[in-house]
Amino acid sequence: MNQVKTNYEKWYEECDGYYWGLEPAELCYEIEKIIPADKDIKVLDIGCGEGKDAVYFAKKGYKVSAFDITESGIRKTKALAxxxxxxxxxFVADINDMNINDEFDIIYSTGTIQYLEEDKKDIFFEKVKKMTRAGGINWFNVFVDKPFLPLPPDWDETEAMWNTGDLFSHYKDWMFLRSDEIIFDCNSSGVPHKHCMDVVIAKKVQ
Ligand SMILES: C[S@@+](CC[C@H](N)C(=O)[O-])C[C@H]1O[C@@H](n2cnc3c(N)ncnc32)[C@H](O)[C@@H]1O
Known part of the structure; x- marks a missing residue:
């Protein structure tokens, strides 16, 4: 596995409590409306951080797997569960080197795929789509570059902005349940700024 390349290891370790809080992301409510909980429905959270969303799904009754590159994030995910x-x-794993021999009904990732290396993007989506059962869904978001928005103040050199539509192009052969581009306010690092994100929910029809 590659060396840990994010500051999150330290931030999660040093944070008193949970760096991202314990409130599940909106995506959890969106996903459970599409595929309601059942003990046989398998979910994969890619870049789970400290596990708030993964634990939410497990509490609802889904069968959950989750990984992140940080040891501290996974330790906190297990403790929360x-x-x-x-x-x-x-478990600890790197999206650039993902090797999971399993199938899921729901695969999602929020705030993480900007860490995919350019030459690993196609293979990552090939794997994720293959690991999704027929009738299952993928939920992804990614930061996209806009000439009128400055780089966020806490942007890391290991992160890469995507272009509008790049994310959608990986799902040409799936049914789109959502494909949006949104601009929103953020206060991470204590400096108010804006992000632009593409969001996709795609269904594997066959
Ligand atoms: C913005 S945080 C989002 C965390 C979580 N999804 C959430 O919303 O609470 C991005 C996460 O991506 C993880 N990450 C960064 N590079 C990664 C990589 N190469 N493989 C797996 N996870 C990675 C970080 O450790 C961090 O937990």
């Missing part, structure tokens, strides 16, 4: 009395298959 234990505290909430649920089981999660949580």
């Amino acid at each position: 234990q505290k909430e009395g649920v089981e999660i298959d949580a």
Whole structure:
């Protein structure tokens, strides 16, 4: 596996409590409306951070796997699952070197695929789409470059902005349930700024 390349290892380690808080992301509610919880529905969270979304899904009754590149994030994910009395298959892995021999009904990732190296993007999506069962969905978002928006103040040199539409192009052969581009305010690092993001929910029809 590549060396840990993000600051999150340290941030999660040093944070008193949970760096991202414990509120599940909106995507959780969006996903559960499309594929409701069941013990046989398998979910994969890619770049799960400290596990708030993965634990939410496990509490709802899904069968959850989750990974992140940070040891500290995975340790906190496991601790949160234990505290909430649920089981999660949580492990350390790198999106650039993902090797998972399993199938899922729901694969999602928020705030993470900007860490994919350029030459790993196609292979990553090939794998993710192959790992999705027929009838299953993928939910992804990615930061996109806009000439009228400056780079966020805490942007890391290991992150890469995508172009509008790049994310959608990986799902040409799937049914789109959502394909949006949104601009929103952010206050990470204490400096107010804006992000632009593409969001896709795609369904594997066959
Ligand atoms: C913005 S955070 C989002 C965390 C989580 N999805 C959430 O919303 O709470 C980005 C996450 O990507 C993880 N990450 C960065 N590079 C990664 C890589 N190469 N492979 C797997 N995870 C990575 C970071 O450790 C961090 O937890």
